[in-house]
Amino acid sequence: MNGALQSSSAVPLSAALRSFAAQWQARAADPLSAVREQAMRRFLDLGLPTSRDETWRYTNLRSLAAQSYVDAPRRPRGGIEPNFALSLLGESERAGSLALVNGYPSLPAAGAAIEGLEIRSLRELARVDPATLLRFLEPLSDADQKRWGLLNTALFVDGLYLKITGRVPLPLLIQHVATGDGDASIAYPRIIIEAAPGSSATIVEQHVAQGANTPLSNSTTQIALRRDARLEHYRVYATDAGATHIDALDIRQDRGSQCRQFTIVLGGGLVRTALEARLAEPGASLDSFSLLVGHEARHVDCVNIVTHGAPDTSSTQTARAIASDASRVIFNSKVIVEAGAVHAQSQQSCRGLLLSPTAEIDTRPQLEIHADEVKCAHGATTGRLDPDMLFYMLSRGLDRTTAQSLLVYAFLADVLTGMSVASARAAIEDALIAQLPDSQTLRNFR
Amino acid sequence: MLKITDLSARVAGKDILKGVNLEVRAGEVHAIMGPNGSGKSTLAQVLAGREDYEVTGGTVTFEGRDLLALPAEERARAGLFLGFQYPVEIPGVNNVYLLKAALNAKRKAAGEPEVDAYEFLTLIRQKMKLMHMSDSFLTRGVNEGFSGGEKKRNEVLQMLVLEPKLAILDETDSGLDIDALKVVSAGVNSLRHPERAVVLVTHYQRLLDYIVPDQVHVLSGGRILKSGDSSLAQELERRGYDWVLESQVA
Numbered sequence: 131m132n133g134a135l136q137s138s139s140a141v142p143l144s145a146a147l148r149s150f151a152a153q154w155q156a157r158a159a160d161p162l163s164a165v166r167e168q169a170m171r172r173f174l175d176l177g178l179p180t181s182r183d184e185t186w187r188y189t190n191l192r193s194l195a196a197q198s199y200v201d202a203p204r205r206p207r208g209g210i211e212p213n214f215a216l217s218l219l220g221e222s223e224r225a226g227s228l229a230l231v232n233g234y235p236s237l238p239a240a241g242a243a244i245e246g247l248e249i250r251s252l253r254e255l256a257r258v259d260p261a262t263l264l265r266f267l268e269p270l271s272d273a274d275q276k277r278w279g280l281l282n283t284a285l286f287v288d289g290l291y292l293k294i295t296g297r298v299p300l301p302l303l304i305q306h307v308a309t310g311d312g313d314a315s316i317a318y319p320r321i322i323i324e325a326a327p328g329s330s331a332t333i334v335e336q337h338v339a340q341g342a343n344t345p346l347s348n349s350t351t352q353i354a355l356r357r358d359a360r361l362e363h364y365r366v367y368a369t370d371a372g373a374t375h376i377d378a379l380d381i382r383q384d385r386g387s388q389c390r391q392f393t394i395v396l397g398g399g400l401v402r403t404a405l406e407a408r409l410a411e412p413g414a415s416l417d418s419f420s421l422l423v424g425h426e427a428r429h430v431d432c433v434n435i436v437t438h439g440a441p442d443t444s445s446t447q448t449a450r451a452i453a454s455d456a457s458r459v460i461f462n463s464k465v466i467v468e469a470g471a472v473h474a475q476s477q478q479s480c481r482g483l484l485l486s487p488t489a490e491i492d493t494r495p496q497l498e499i500h501a502d503e504v505k506c507a508h509g510a511t512t513g514r515l516d517p518d519m520l521f522y523m524l525s526r527g528l529d530r531t532t533a534q535s536l537l538v539y540a541f542l543a544d545v546l547t548g549m550s551v552a553s554a555r556a557a558i559e560d561a562l563i564a565q566l567p568d569s570q571t572l573r574n575f576r
Numbered sequence: 577m578l579k580i581t582d583l584s585a586r587v588a589g590k591d592i593l594k595g596v597n598l599e600v601r602a603g604e605v606h607a608i609m610g611p612n613g614s615g616k617s618t619l620a621q622v623l624a625g626r627e628d629y630e631v632t633g634g635t636v637t638f639e640g641r642d643l644l645a646l647p648a649e650e651r652a653r654a655g656l657f658l659g660f661q662y663p664v665e666i667p668g669v670n671n672v673y674l675l676k677a678a679l680n681a682k683r684k685a686a687g688e689p690e691v692d693a694y695e696f697l698t699l700i701r702q703k704m705k706l707m708h709m710s711d712s713f714l715t716r717g718v719n720e721g722f723s724g725g726e727k728k729r730n731e732v733l734q735m736l737v738l739e740p741k742l743a744i745l746d747e748t749d750s751g752l753d754i755d756a757l758k759v760v761s762a763g764v765n766s767l768r769h770p771e772r773a774v775v776l777v778t779h780y781q782r783l784l785d786y787i788v789p790d791q792v793h794v795l796s797g798g799r800i801l802k803s804g805d806s807s808l809a810q811e812l813e814r815r816g817y818d819w820v821l822e823s824q825v826a
Contacts, residue, residue: 517628522664522718525624526678526734527652527685536677540668540717 132157135170147174149198150316153285161260165267170284172270176277183274188460188492189402189431194346194374201287202232202308202315202345210307212338214397216368216561218303218554219334225300228290231307232345233319235290246296246329252289252320263291266322266352275404275433279378282318282350289320294329294359301332301362301551308373310343319349325359325387332362334554337377337398339369347373352380355387355414362390362550368397368561371426375400381407383414385440392549393420395430396561402431409436409443409474420449421545421558424457424489425565434463438474438504449480450542451512453489464496467504474504482512483541535566577602577773578623578643578742583634584798585622592618594798595634600742603770607784607809608777610795611817616777617661619795620746624658625651638742652678653685655741659731659748661777666718671730672700674718675737682738703736706766708759724751732763743767744775749783761786781813794820 132155143151154170178195179186210229219227226244229236235251238244255263267283290304306319323333335351355361367375375398381389395401407416422430436445451459465476482491495508515537523533542562549555578600585593592615600606610616622629623636625648636643643651666674680690691699704713707729719727728748735743745764749757764774764787776787784792784806792808793800794817802808802820812820 516664518664519666521624521626521648522660522666523669523674524648525652525658525660526674526738527649527681528674528677529649529681530647532677533649536669536673537666540666543668 131155132159132167135174141177144178144195145198146195147177150281150285153201157285161256162263162267165264166284169270169280172272173277173280173284176272179274179277185275185433185462189429197314199316199346200313202317203311204231204234206231206307206309206340207311210340212307212340213370214368215338216336216366216557218336218366218557219301220553223300223553225298225302227303227305229305229307230290230319231309232317233286234288244298244302246294246298247302248293248295250291252286252291255291275406275435276378278348278376279350282320282348286318286320292323294323294325294331296329298331301334304333304335306335306337306349307340308337308344308347308369309340310345312343315345317345317347319347321351323351323353325355325361327357327359330360332551334364334366334551336366337369337375339373342372344369344373347375349375349377355383355389357384358386360388364392364394364554366394366558367401370397371399371428373398376402378404381416383407383409383416385411386413389416391416391418393432394558395422398428400429404433407436408439409445410439412440412442414440415444417446419545419548420461421542422449422451422459422461423562423565424453424459426455426457428457431460432462436476437466437468438471438476439468441470441472443471444475447478448544448548450545451482451491451493452485452538452541453491454485456488458490460492462494464498465506466498467501467506469500471501472503474501476506478508480510483538484512484514538566539563577639579637581635583636584632585618586630586632587618592798593622596800598793598800600773600775602773604790605768605774605776605787607789607792608775608795609792609809609812614796615798616795617746620658620744620777623744624648624656653682657735657738657740657743659735659743659745661746661750663719663727663731665720667720669718671716671718672714675700675734678734678738700737703733706736707733707763709733725753725756728752728760729756732760736763736767741771742773744777746777747779749778749780757783758786781809784809796821
């Protein structure tokens with residue numbers, strides 16, 4: 131058991147913070163205790179981020195702060211039966227699949243090894259090789275986009291460590307199951323992916339919910355791509371309106387490594403996704419794609435921060451946001467080119483489509499350049515369906531709903547066509563189409 | 577087939593059409609000519625059902641039906657086709673999907689079954705050959721990255737596949753070189769039929785060398801000032817529009 135921690139903050143702790151402190155006290159000591167304690171102290175001192183914090187301007191967490199949370203259960207009641215899951219990868223289309231229930235992994239049997247992949251639980255890694263794990267937990271950061279990450283570091287009990295050692299031809303599926311058992315609860319899924327030099331893989335993380343009382347999911351995924359490694363990574367949210375996700379994805383890229391990252395939000399009540407990437411060595415490149423669909427009263431807040439920390443690095447960010455009903459979608463992206471990162475190239479394209487007068491989209495592409503000879507472009511537009519395009523289609527006899535749906539679908543094409551996993555793309559397209567007004571006709575188009 | 581009586585329309589608060597009268601019978605080809613800003617394109621768009629163009633007076637009947645009471649999509653299904661002066665690019669919507677959807681919408685309205693996929697492809701390939709279009713048009717987005725001439729050919733291709741009763745072609749000739757003009761004209765001529773009619777909106781007489789109209793009208797200041805047979809187009813080419821305008825004043 132850990133000792134009690136006091137916050138140095140003059141402000142009284144919120145119910146949420148008090149409950150997190152109680153969780154901390156109940157944790158058993160482990161080889162990571164020193165860094166965990168630091169993280170917990172920082173978190174209690176800094177508190178939950180508020181709308182005064184740069185990357186949280188548009189997302190109010192007051193209702194979360196007013197709740198008390200207990201640890202989410204380690205196992206579901208009965209088996210794993212999500213309320214709804216996209217069929218992203220069929221059995222023959224994947225290298226394997228792993229499930230994490232509220233962050234607790236069930237590892238494949240010893241005989242079911244996947245060539246080119248080393249899979250361990252974080253508990254085991256902490257026991258046998260804490261130095262490797264500590265390299266990923268430190269250093270801690272006070273940045274507001276990392277605030278929930280501090281809490282995750284302090285309180286995750288288990289998680290997944292994947293080492294990609296060779297070329298893995300088929301994608302690996304990781305299913306995050308969030309399931310509660312009554313009280314308001316919180317889960318701390320943690321995944322660490324390390325791609326060895328020259329290795330390549332595709333990893334698909336899907337977040338699903340099971341049962342009612344879905345826990346608050348505070349997840350962190352860290353990816354390190356060593357020299358010339360290649361990774362295509364997906365994170366897909368298709369949970370129901372009761373689900374809250376606060377997810378942080380950290381990517382560090384070494385020389386010549388290539389990463390393609392897709393963030394797909396099709397469900398959830400409050401979904402906050404952060405992507406922080408560091409192109410640390412020359413020749414590293416990142417293509418990030420975000421497809422954010424706001425529906426009903428959904429709140430989707432996506433933050434990307436890409437840092438070019440070396441010469442000849444390149445990044446693209448392609449974001450498409452759609453908001454209907456009374457939903458709100460935020461895409462906040464920032465590219466930082468550090469001093470010395472000459473010949474860096476970056477491109478940000480954010481487009482928003484408003485489908486109802488009560489919906490809201492906020493996009494904010496930003497650039498911070500401290501080097502010469504760089505090529506950085508950004509563009510952001512938000513609007514309604516183009517009346518000229520609509521009239522053109524109507525003048526050809528198409529139904530209004532069909533024409534509108536087709537235009538919405540076309541709007542998303544830049545992200546969809548970037549996906550190289552055909553089955554995942556098809557499943558995501560299907561789910562998207564199902565949310566559009568004239569889904570039947572659209573299905574016939576494909 | 578089409579009867580326009582005293583039609584007035586306003587665009588962005590400005591009166592553009594000020595009492596247009598025109599009758600087009602089945603089997604006829606009419607040309608509407610006139611100087612820039614005379615209201616030619618507005619007339620075409622109003623007939624096709626553009627919502628932000630406000631009709632302030634007059635009537636239009638199409639085969640006896642009140643055309644102005646129908647939304648754009650129903651006008652199209654009833655057999656009216658507008659070839660756009662500036663065809664819109666719609667990235668992400670496949671050119672052939674749109675065409676197939678358009679054809680099926682028309683067939684559905686006529687109580688016919690959807691077109692068979694193989695039959696459709698055969699039809700479209702045949703029409704594309706006529707329009708000298710390469711297979712790449714099959715896979716591209718609607719007008720996406722098409723040159724000016726390619727867009728116009730694509731408009732005529734759509735017309736050939738949809739086989740409208742009344743085709744209104746708004747400056748389909750503008751921006752075409754002479755070879756493309758011949759191809760486009762051949763496409764339009766292939767559609768001429770005793771039960772169909774064509775209205776060509778054009779700026780130049782050049783197109784009318786290839787598609788010979790039955791009647792030529794001069795639209796200026798939102799009204800049709802003069803009508804005649806195809807020789808009127810030649811006279812306009814020789815003498816310009818001022819002559820018509822002046823003769824009106826006198």
